[in-house]
Amino acid sequence: MSDLALAPERVQGLHRSDGRLERHTADLARLESLGASTMTAVSFRDLVGSLPADESSHSLYPYPARLVRHIPRFFLESGAIGRDATVVDPFCGSGTVLLEAALGGRQAYGIDSNPVAALIAEVKTTPLNAEKPEIEALARACVERAAAGRRKYEPSLFVEKWYSRAAYSMLCRLAAVVEVMCQNVDRPQANLLRLALARTALDHSIRDPRIPVPVRLAESPNTNATSDDVRRGFLRVTSRLATLACRIPNDLPTVEVRLGDARTAASWPCPETPSVMVTSPPYGAAQKYVRSTSLEAAWLGYADARGTRTLERSSIGREHLDESERARSADLLKDDELRENVEDISEVDPYRAAIYLNYFVDMQAALRVGLQTSRPETVILVCGTNRVVGMEIETHRHLARMVSAQGYKLRLKVRDEIRGRTLLTVRHRGSQPAHAEVIYMFDKVCAPASIRSGA
Ligand SMILES: C[S@@+](CC[C@H](N)C(=O)[O-])C[C@H]1O[C@@H](n2cnc3c(N)ncnc32)[C@H](O)[C@@H]1O
Incomplete structure (x- = not known):
């Protein structure tokens, strides 16, 4: 060589x-x-x-x-x-x-x-037709409705064991609300909200964050994650994603x-x-x-x-x-x-x-x-x-x-x-x-x- x-x-x-x-x-x-x-x-x-x-x-x-x-x-x-x-x-x-x-x-x-890859790639390469405060307002509306609502989205069975009871229950409600919200906003905003939900769910699981595939962490800080933690996490993640998505130039090919x-x-x-x-x-x-x-x-x-x-x-x-x-x-x-x-x-x-x-x-x-x-x-x-x-x-x-x-x-x-x-x-x-x-x-x-x- x-x-x-x-x-x-x-x-x-x-x-x-x-x-x-x-x-x-x-x-x-x-x-x-x-x-x-x-x-x-x-x-x-x-x-x-x-x-x-x-x-x-x-x-x-x-x-x-x-x-x-x-x-x-x-x-x-x-x-x-x-x-x-x-x-x-x-x-x-x-x-x-x-x-x-x-x-x-x-x-x-x-x-x-x-x-998940296709969703990330699309969010990363699609200009967001909205300012960051608008996206943050959508996230707040989701969180408020999830706190008050009863509708739940129950993911596939294997998921529940990765969460505290409170975190799982809040994620199920948040997922249901996000899905409804997505039907009322345009595709780039909907995709960003979905990705924020996915990231929030990952962040509040009891998996070992150092290993890419899910492996249970014996003493996870999320063992006792509360519904408030999940709600705050969703607001934080959405805001971060919106900051980055707002950097995508509007005239991107x-x-x-x-x-x-x-x-x-x-x-x-x-x-x-x-x-x-x-x-x-x-x-x-x-x-x-x-x-x-x-x-x-x-x-x-x-x-x-x-x-x-x-x-x-x-x-x-x-x-x-x-x-x-x-x-x-x-x-x-x-x-x-x-x-x-x-x-x-x-x-x-x-x-x-x-x-x-x-x-x-x-x-x-x-x-x-x-x-x-x-x-x-x-x-x-x-x-x-x-x-x-x-x-x-x-x-x-x-x-x-x-x-x-x-x-x-x-x-x-x-x-x-x-x-x-x-x-x-x-x-x-x-x-x-x-x-x-x-x-x-x-x-x-x-x-x-x-x-x-x-x-
Ligand atoms: C090395 S990764 C690509 C990483 C990418 N360059 C990036 O920067 O994120 C290979 C990708 O191939 C995808 N892949 C595997 N089988 C595939 C298939 N049959 N058709 C299309 N994509 C596939 C995987 O999901 C994975 O995202």
Whole structure:
């Protein structure tokens, strides 16, 4: 691996003051000149420089494995993404790429199968047609009606055990009132109130706040949470979300967020203008997007008697497999090396091998369907490696080969040592994504014969 771009003198050489477009265009050309066959180490944080922590609505809501915004920023500012291009992120999560694209003047389109992610992404990228005091007044009205009212929204059964009796009862009343209120305000305001409810419910649960997936805390400060705590919490959260949402410029280009499954062609757009796909796809089994947002999903009405298991069905990288998924054959994978990897894992742990097999089969389907439907001019893929039963799986390389197979030519490949995108549970330390991302950039060449013939 070449680490030229990380050497401090090299990084200093990439001017960092004004003229970002010229600077980043030169940086991109310099990285490309090193050749796509070498893996160059680079720090996008250094290339872009520090960005304000409170920029626009980026910090509106926490979400597991959020992308470092410096990566899309760099590509948007380097000319790699044309001024008229639509940016497509089929695994948009909380909307980091979408917001960056829109702030950079591009229309954007996102897909995510997790309804909590889709809600966060939409709130983050939709201008609020109201001032903060109006939103605070709505929140106060909700709280007053919840205190006086009897109507209750009862979420899926598994939720109750995460709350004190008083907090649960108030949340049920607040949820019912918020739902009625949402029918009388416009969509951006309704979405903000729903997100505030979800956050309040999370904040008052007895889960351990240091662990992304719900794990019970033996001595939680919320064990005795009162209904007053919940009401005050809702007012506080709504006010904070409104502050951040009010920072979204009113003239932001259109961002469309779709709750959908990237494996299905209908979820993908067919933009009339050229498009660029920028995405950080789900990791293998160490990333539990649905479980980590299961309490919020339940309060928002997305859970059923099986909790969030039904939602998990459309989540790539899921850990719970049904019988037919467990029985899937490695022959479904088109790549010999990948098949061998899965067979090696299977010798140590057949269930984990099945999880990975399903992960790669699903990613293969999503990339094939999506790239054939949207045919973006350029694809920017951000992905890492995974450790599975002690073996290092180069997930990024396997996904990159799937993109190439759809008629794309590699233009750039760099590695960034990024911290903080893991979503581990205590139990699965043996199955973790590494603290580095590989960023691939591809250009469309032509559709391979198999695609042209519709195979
Ligand atoms: C690495 S995260 C993306 C994080 C995002 N870049 C951000 O900054 O928040 C991957 C996302 O893929 C989503 N995902 C998993 N399976 C999916 C599917 N079948 N279709 C669409 N999205 C899916 C997960 O819900 C998760 O939000």
